[in-house]
Amino acid sequence: MNESFSIGRPFGIEVRVHILFLYMAGFLMLIGDNPLGTAAILVTLFGLVLLHELGHSLVARHHGIHVIDIVLWPLGGMARMSEIPESPRVEGQVAIAGPLVNLALAAAGLLLLGLVGGWEGGMGPSIAHILESPTAFLTVFIAMNLMLGIFNLVPAFPMDGGRILRAFLARKRSYLEATEIAVRVGRYIALAMIFSFLIPPMNCSLPIIGVYIMWTGMRELWSVRLRHAGGGASPFGPGAGPMGGGPGGFRVDLSEHLRAFGRRGEQGAAPPESGRGDSSGRSAGGFSDEDLRRLEDEPGPLRRPPPD
Numbered sequence: 001m002n003e004s005f006s007i008g009r010p011f012g013i014e015v016r017v018h019i020l021f022l023y024m025a026g027f028l029m030l031i032g033d034n035p036l037g038t039a040a041i042l043v044t045l046f047g048l049v050l051l052h053e054l055g056h057s058l059v060a061r062h063h064g065i066h067v068i069d070i071v072l073w074p075l076g077g078m079a080r081m082s083e084i085p086e087s088p089r090v091e092g093q094v095a096i097a098g099p100l101v102n103l104a105l106a107a108a109g110l111l112l113l114g115l116v117g118g119w120e121g122g123m124g125p126s127i128a129h130i131l132e133s134p135t136a137f138l139t140v141f142i143a144m145n146l147m148l149g150i151f152n153l154v155p156a157f158p159m160d161g162g163r164i165l166r167a168f169l170a171r172k173r174s175y176l177e178a179t180e181i182a183v184r185v186g187r188y189i190a191l192a193m194i195f196s197f198l199i200p201p202m203n204c205s206l207p208i209i210g211v212y213i214m215w216t217g218m219r220e221l222w223s224v225r226l227r228h229a230g231g232g233a234s235p236f237g238p239g240a241g242p243m244g245g246g247p248g249g250f251r252v253d254l255s256e257h258l259r260a261f262g263r264r265g266e267q268g269a270a271p272p273e274s275g276r277g278d279s280s281g282r283s284a285g286g287f288s289d290e291d292l293r294r295l296e297d298e299p300g301p302l303r304r305p306p307p308d
Contacts, residue, residue: 004071013057015050018073040130041140048102048144049077052152055101060094075212086175092167095160102149109142157186157217179224183217190214
């Protein structure tokens with residue numbers, strides 16, 4: 001996220017654009033037959049992604065969660081939050097807010113489309129000529145909102161649908177078990193996305209999203225396992241960075257959790273004076289490098305290793 005720059009602060013939330021998004025936009029405008037139409041499509045699409053992320057962010061802020069920023073990048077957008085409590089109710093409400101914004105906008109667009117003359121032609125001509133008439137623009141506007149709202153409800157953790165699935169499972173299971181099930185379901189969906197390029201017409205974006213879902217889902221599973229292996233310490237350390245995925249999502253970062261866990265130290269024992277671990281290579285949080293490697297490979301929860 002270091003290669004991004006700020007473009008504004010709606011509702012006091014900083015919005016940033018990643019440099020890769022600008023490269024992608026420039027490339028698409030160069031190869032297209034209608035650069036102005038391509039620019040209009042990108043501005044409309046990523047404007048809707050921004051509203052999606054603001055839906056997540058404002059609901060999160062309502063629950064007292066600090067929103068660091070919103071970043072727009074080639075795969076969509078993400079709202080980076082300092083923490084998401086292990087509460088099914090809170091996570092479910094934050095996750096559903098983004099898709100609901102898009103579905104509400106689609107409904108408003110349908111109403112307005114009926115007032116200005118109704119649906120004209122297919123989606124192909126409307127997208128290619130988005131600026132030719134209000135009807136063409138509204139047609140694209142409705143289709144984009146439906147795409148964002150419905151696609152993000154796919155239960156592929158850590159997309160919004162996957163987080164809703166985890167919140168539902170966590171009502172009757174531990175948060176770790178709910179995360180493991182949600183990640184497993186998301187992995188199967190991600191594999192289907194990756195191999196979708198074998199089915200015509202070929203789509204290069206779905207395989208990329210599938211790989212991203214698999215990586216970020218496993219990364220967050222490591223984070224949850226680490227927290228629960230720590231004996232029930234607070235769910236998230238302060239200052240966490242990016243959580244979620246897909247064209248619209250919200251995220252929290254594993255690396256900050258590792259540092260926060262190390263700062264907490266072992267229960268009932270003070271950390272070494274250096275703050276960097278002892279001579280055995282064990283960190284202040286009680287994990288050596290070997291412990292962390294085991295944590296990454298272990299399919300189930302780990303217990304804290306016995307003291308030396």
